Amino acid sequence: MNSATIYFADQSSIVIEEDDFLIPVSLHSANVDDPFSSMGKPLEIYNHIEDGLIPAITTALCQCNFFYVNSNGNTIYSSSAVVRIVNN
Numbered sequence: 001m002n003s004a005t006i007y008f009a010d011q012s013s014i015v016i017e018e019d020d021f022l023i024p025v026s027l028h029s030a031n032v033d034d035p036f037s038s039m040g041k042p043l044e045i046y047n048h049i050e051d052g053l054i055p056a057i058t059t060a061l062c063q064c065n066f067f068y069v070n071s072n073g074n075t076i077y078s079s080s081a082v083v084r085i086v087n088n
Contacts, residue, residue, distance in 0.1 A: 004053040007084040008077070015088070016057060016069065020045045024064030025076060039073075040064060052087035 002018040016022070024040035043060040045053055060067065061079045068076050 002047045002053055003088045004057060005086050005088060006057065006077075006082055007086070008081045009083050010081065014069065014077070016045055016053060018045060018047045018053060021070050022057070022060040022067045023069075023073075024060060025066040025068065026064045037066075039068075054085050054087060057085055 004016050005013050006016060007013045021042040021044055023042050025037055026040055027035050028038040029035040040063070043056070043063070045056045045060070047053060048055045061082060064079055066076050066078055
């Protein structure tokens with residue numbers, strides 16, 4: 001199975017595999033006086049025939065400020081803290 005490693009500014013990293021889901025977390029501001037964070041539609045990580053998982057990962061990261069992987073909502077990652085993505 002294809003995988004990619006996402007590296008963060010604090011030197012930590014996570015490995016994402018094909019068929020994983022990144023769940024975007026964004027600010028929902030329908031009521032400007034009381035905005036709240038909300039999880040978005042899960043984005044499946046697919047393998048691009050030439051570029052591996054990077055296109056799917058960057059598409060997901062460009063859509064949100066924070067994200068989590070699969071159903072593990074106990075750890076939320078900052079999209080802006082990503083410094084590098086490497087196909088494995």
